[in-house]
Amino acid sequence: MLKILNPPYIKAHYPYQIIVSGILIFFCFQLSAQEYQTYKAKKGDGIYSVLKQNGYSYTESLNQFIELNKSKLGKENALIIGKVYRLPLKTDTIAEVQKIQAKIEALPEKTVYEIFGKKYREITIKSKELAGAIYYLESGHGGPDPGAIGNLNGHILCEDEYAYDVTLRLARNLIERGATVYLIIRDPNDGIRDEQYLAPDKDEVCYPDNEIPLSQLARLKQSTAAVNSLHALNKKKFQRLVVIHVDSRSEKENIDVFFYHDKGSNTGKRMANTLKETFEKKYAEHQPNRGYSGSVSDRNLYVIKNAVSPAVFIELGNINHTRDQQRFINPDNRQAVANWLRDGLIDDFKKSIK
Ligand SMILES: [Zn+2]
Structure with a gap:
């Protein structure tokens, strides 16, 4: 039970706040050491005359003067000859400190998730636009099942590795926007990879860390159970399941990114349509002459049918088509697909909370 309650990743807060407070303390120390003007009391001096001589308003600065120098004052706040007294900060210095404090408060939160690998483990939260949204991201296959297999330039392309890399990139994108993300299929040591050819392995596990069985039905049941137990823990919150696969068709069949939803889920249908519209817009913007033939349809698929979350x-x-392969092989393309999916999901979230 405890395992299920664990946060999605091994999480450690980046010691950013500590470093920043350190800087502030240092800055204040600098002020106290250098920037307070001081005054050495002579015979006949009193707080009133010292403040006045140095250009302060007695009524505005008296309390501050006493506070700064309380250990050095005599009876009834008399100045003691020969002692050095601090003069209150002038207002422009105070404004400077306030400016620095405001900047520190505005600094973005940073988190670390080891699952994204060395290069991508640190995440700066860029916005809170997905705050309150929970996503279960599930890449297809994994463990003993590589899914569809293609070939390119003497390399074997395994569906599970490419789907996983895009899914990781999407997960990171969503966290950056304030979402809570659970990765259902997880590889402890792959992380986001910037290579063209992603080496196949079999060490993926199913959330939280269950070995993936070989039988297809057992595998589908396992991941769906993981999603549904998380869904039960997050009752009444905005929850969505996103399942990412790569298809396998004849070498001649060129297909664009396309979307399925479960027949019974209007929410899933709306999400699928929103994602498709996002891809239409993005292609029109970035490759105006290309055209985009992605589609939305319902299909009887175990995971989206049996998952409680809209999916x-x-x-x-198509892992066998040369042009489609460029969509997975090139890491920039994998990132672009993940970015477009993120934008579509943000749009879907905004429509849902209206
Ligand atoms: Zn698949």
């Missing part, structure tokens, strides 16, 4: 099932392309 979308995404096919990234």
